[in-house]
Each structure stands twice: as C-alpha cells, then as structure tokens.
Amino acid sequence: MTQIRVYDTPRRQKVDFEPLEPGKVRMYSCGPTVWDYAHIGNFRAFLFPDVLKRYLQYAGFEVEHVMNLTDVDDRIVNQVNERGTDIDTYVQTYIDGFFDDLDRLGIQRADRYPRATEHVGEMVELIERLVEQGAAYERGGSVYFAIQSFASYGQFAHLDLTGMQDGVRIDSDKYDKEHVRDFVLWKAWTEADGNVSWPSPFGRGRPGWHLECSCMSMKYLGNTFDIHTGGVDLIFPHHQNEIAQSEASTHQPFVRYWMHNEFVNIDGTGMSKSEGNNVRLQDIGDDETIQSYRYLVVTSHYRTILNFTDEALNAARSARRRLNRFAERLAAAADDPGAVAASDGTGGWSQRVQTAERDFRIALDDDLNTPRAMAAVFGLVGEAEKSLSAEDLVPVDARAILSFFEAADGVLGFLAERDAANLETSVELTPEQRQRLDQRQAAREQKDWARSDELRDQLAAEGIVVTDGPDGQQWSMG
Numbered sequence: 001m002t003q004i005r006v007y008d009t010p011r012r013q014k015v016d017f018e019p020l021e022p023g024k025v026r027m028y029s030c031g032p033t034v035w036d037y038a039h040i041g042n043f044r045a046f047l048f049p050d051v052l053k054r055y056l057q058y059a060g061f062e063v064e065h066v067m068n069l070t071d072v073d074d075r076i077v078n079q080v081n082e083r084g085t086d087i088d089t090y091v092q093t094y095i096d097g098f099f100d101d102l103d104r105l106g107i108q109r110a111d112r113y114p115r116a117t118e119h120v121g122e123m124v125e126l127i128e129r130l131v132e133q134g135a136a137y138e139r140g141g142s143v144y145f146a147i148q149s150f151a152s153y154g155q156f157a158h159l160d161l162t163g164m165q166d167g168v169r170i171d172s173d174k175y176d177k178e179h180v181r182d183f184v185l186w187k188a189w190t191e192a193d194g195n196v197s198w199p200s201p202f203g204r205g206r207p208g209w210h211l212e213c214s215c216m217s218m219k220y221l222g223n224t225f226d227i228h229t230g231g232v233d234l235i236f237p238h239h240q241n242e243i244a245q246s247e248a249s250t251h252q253p254f255v256r257y258w259m260h261n262e263f264v265n266i267d268g269t270g271m272s273k274s275e276g277n278n279v280r281l282q283d284i285g286d287d288e289t290i291q292s293y294r295y296l297v298v299t300s301h302y303r304t305i306l307n308f309t310d311e312a313l314n315a316a317r318s319a320r321r322r323l324n325r326f327a328e329r330l331a332a333a334a335d336d337p338g339a340v341a342a343s344d345g346t347g348g349w350s351q352r353v354q355t356a357e358r359d360f361r362i363a364l365d366d367d368l369n370t371p372r373a374m375a376a377v378f379g380l381v382g383e384a385e386k387s388l389s390a391e392d393l394v395p396v397d398a399r400a401i402l403s404f405f406e407a408a409d410g411v412l413g414f415l416a417e418r419d420a421a422n423l424e425t426s427v428e429l430t431p432e433q434r435q436r437l438d439q440r441q442a443a444r445e446q447k448d449w450a451r452s453d454e455l456r457d458q459l460a461a462e463g464i465v466v467t468d469g470p471d472g473q474q475w476s477m478g
C-alpha cells in the first residue's frame with residue numbers, strides 16, 4: 001500500500017492525504033442548481049466525486065458524502081414568479097430529472113442531498129454569528145460579508161487584492177475576479193422576488209448562494225472536514241467565499257483538501273452546434289451511449305480538460321464493449337466444469353494479477369490517475385484474452401482475474417448489468433465465428449440447407465443463436 005496523494009487546489013501541488021479521523025473520510029460536493037435539467041458537461045462534477053468516493057472505499061475508508069441541492073437562486077425565483085407556482089412544485093421536475101440522470105450514469109448516491117430551502121433558519125443563524133464577529137454588516141435589509149475583515153481573503157484563489165476599495169458591494173452570486181467585492185449573504189426582498197422570501201432579523205429576504213454550502217457542509221460534516229469537490233469554475237468566488245464565511249464564523253480550518261475537476265469541452269461536435277451548450281444526457285443516445293459517456297469521463301484524468309467528440313465517445317464505447325465481452329468470457333471460463341482442474345493455476349497468473357492490482361492501486365493513489373489505472377487493467381485483459389482464445393485459462397486463474405476485474409469495476413463502473421439483452425449488442429464475434437456466419441449465408445443462397453443447419457448447430461454450441469428473418473440471417477448470444 002502506497003501513500004495516497006491528492007492535488008490540493010490552494011497549495012497547487014500534490015500532498016499526502018490523511019483524513020482527520022483515521023479510517024473515515026468526510027466529503028462535500030457542490031451539487032446542482034435545480035432550475036433546469038443538468039447538461040452533459042455538468043455531470044463531470046458528479047462523476048468525479050463518484051469515482052473518488054468509490055476509490056476511497058476500495059482503499060479501505062468509510063466515506064460520508066454530502067451534496068447540496070440549490071433550490072433557490074435568481075433563475076428559480078424568476079421562473080416561479082413567471083409561472084405563478086411555488087418553489088417546491090417548480091424544482092421537483094428537475095430534482096427528479098437529476099436523480100434519473102445519476103442512475104443512468106451509474107453514480108452512487110451520496111449519503112445526503114440537503115436542500116437550501118430546508119436550511120434557511122440555520123443560514124440566518126450563521127449570518128448573525130458573522131455580524132457579531134464583525135465579519136458582516138447590514139445595508140438596506142441585505143447583509144454583506146466584509147472581505148477586508150478576513151485577512152486571507154483572496155489567497156485561496158491566488159488573487160491580488162491590492163488597491164481594492166473597502167466596502168464596495170456586489171449583490172449577484174456569480175461574478176469574476178474583476179469584481180472582487182463585499183458579497184451578499186442575505187438578499188433583501190425586492191418586487192422581483194414576488195412570493196419568495198423568508199423572515200429574518202434583517203427583514204424578509206433570501207440567502208445568498210455561497211452561504212448555503214458553508215451552512216450545510218458544516219452542519220452535516222463538522223466545522224472541519226476532509227475533502228470538498230467542485231468544478232474549477234467554482235474556485236472563485238464560490239469556494240473562496242465558502243472559506244471566508246466558514247472560517248470567520250468558527251475560527252477553525254474549514255476544508256483540508258480542495259479537489260477541482262476540469263471542464264468538458266463539447267465544442268466541435270455536431271451536437272454543440274445544434275443544441276448550444278445545453279446538451280442533456282438523454283440527447284446523446286441510448287443507455288449504452290450514456291454508459292460510454294461515463295466511461296469517457298471517468299477514464300480521463302479529472303484535472304485535464306476533456307474534449308467530448310464523437311470519436312472519443314465511439315472509442316469509449318468500443319473499449320467498454322471489449323471489457324464487457326471479456327468479463328463474460330472470463331465468467332464462463334471461471335466456472336467451466338470441463339476445464340482441467342489445476343489446483344493452483346498455471347502460467348503465473350497469480351503473479352500477473354497481483355502486478356496489475358498493484359499498478360492499478362498505485363495509479364489511483366497518485367491523485368486518482370484513472371487513465372493509468374485503466375492501462376493496468378487493459379494490460380491484464382490483453383494477456384488474458386490470448387489465453388482465453390487459446391483455451392488454456394483454467395478456472396482458478398479465471399476466477400483470480402475476474403475478482404480483480406470486478407474490484408476495478410467497483411471503482412470505475414464500466415461493466416454493464418449482467419443481463420443478456422444488454423450484452424447482445426456488445427459482443428464481438430471471433431474471426432472463426434464471423435467466417436461461419438458468412439459460410440452459412442452462402443450455403444442458404446445456394447439452398448444447401450444441410451450445410452446451413454450444420455453451421456447453425458456449430459454456432460449454437462458456442463452460444464450464438466442464429467435466426468432467419470425477413471432481413472436475412474441474424475444472430476444473438478443465446
């Protein structure tokens with residue numbers, strides 16, 4: 001077992017990872033704003049913590065994972081008032097859509113998905129603490145965080161704040177480095193808010209976005225927790241502001257390791273032209289395509305920009321098909337009653353599996369290097385495929401390989417549900433099988449029914465069912 005190292009955003013380098021409590025990791029991930037359906041690029045910020053969590057569990061940790069649902073923001077408020085509905089009714093469609101998409105992508109559920117609107121009372125308390133500490137002040141019914149009161153403000157995002165004016169305020173949740181200002185914690189009600197508001201000692205209003213994550217992460221994970229994830233777009237101002245709010249109220253370190261995933265670049269695909277940047281998961285294709293998208297994302301290193309192209313998706317699809325076909329063959333070889341019952345295997349497989357396992361683990365210990373981990377998997381797959389084709393893989397070896405293969409799948413999630421209907425389209429025929437299908441086709445054209453039946457029986461013995469329909473000969477895995 002090697003030391004786990006992760007890239008920590010503020011320190012700009014890989015550092016040794018040690019959780020606060022031995023054996024247990026507490027992790028928070030910024031979740032979706034449920035004002036609309038998520039688009040495919042958003043899912044990288046949900047797939048990354050999924051793999052990180054599965055890997056930490058594989059490495060022996062217990063993981064407590066919390067992801068917020070932002071169910072109040074400017075866009076939601078506008079929609080709710082325009083449609084004359086209420087927040088709960090409006091966001092439910094998108095919350096349901098979000099969880100459906102997580103399931104389609106094989107993303108394991110977090111332990112909790114707290115909603116902002118269910119924590120407004122606690123957010124008000126946090127604001128009151130910040131005001132008491134002199135870190136926040138009220139103006140016209142709104143409350144702002146005084147960034148000059150927080151000496152290290154800007155350090156996290158490596159901002160140069162010299163020459164910045166004191167007491168200049170910004171009300172919007174999203175802004176860039178050119179607009180570093182005192183940011184809003186509580187927004188006073190305006191007419192545009194319509195029916196959306198909550199009471200507070202400062203008057204009616206609603207919480208700012210940055211405050212939600214400070215409040216809910218500390219409530220469920222403690223004042224100091226281990227890992228906070230999010231997309232690189234959240235480093236500033238969102239995460240900088242979370243740190244300021246949390247540490248100014250508790251005077252304790254907020255997060256031990258900040259991990260940020262890069263973007264998905266979908267420019268240059270036919271899809272981006274027709275759909276803008278709002279491609280939904282269901283727009284990219286069937287379940288297999290969506291699983292291939294998962295494969296593409298999780299096998300790319302999380303800190304590199306991912307170019308989503310048709311070619312990349314197709315490559316992911318065939319890699320995934322190969323892995324699934326391999327798992328099927330391996331499972332068959334593992335419980336082949338006709339195979340030689342060698343007691344401890346042959347061909348040095350136990351050593352080879354151990355080497356692959358070690359390389360897989362070392363790659364992931366090194367800042368979740370999933371492409372290198374997959375290289376370790378494929379190294380073993382390539383060797384084992386040869387052995388399977390030569391029919392010299394004994395069950396005990398097949399089982400050892402399968403056991404590693406399933407552990408790797410537990411981290412990355414590339415295997416399809418083991419049901420025949422799913423695998424039908426994902427099998428690859430051997431050249432011999434392909435040849436037999438061609439010969440059978442030729443035999444039928446020559447009306448040589450005896451030969452055609454003979455070939456069909458041969459294929460059936462290998463688990464390939466051939467049927468003749470209006471479109472000619474078809475095959476499937478029986």
Ligand SMILES: [Zn+2]
Binds near residue numbers: 030031213238
């Ligand atoms: Zn957040």
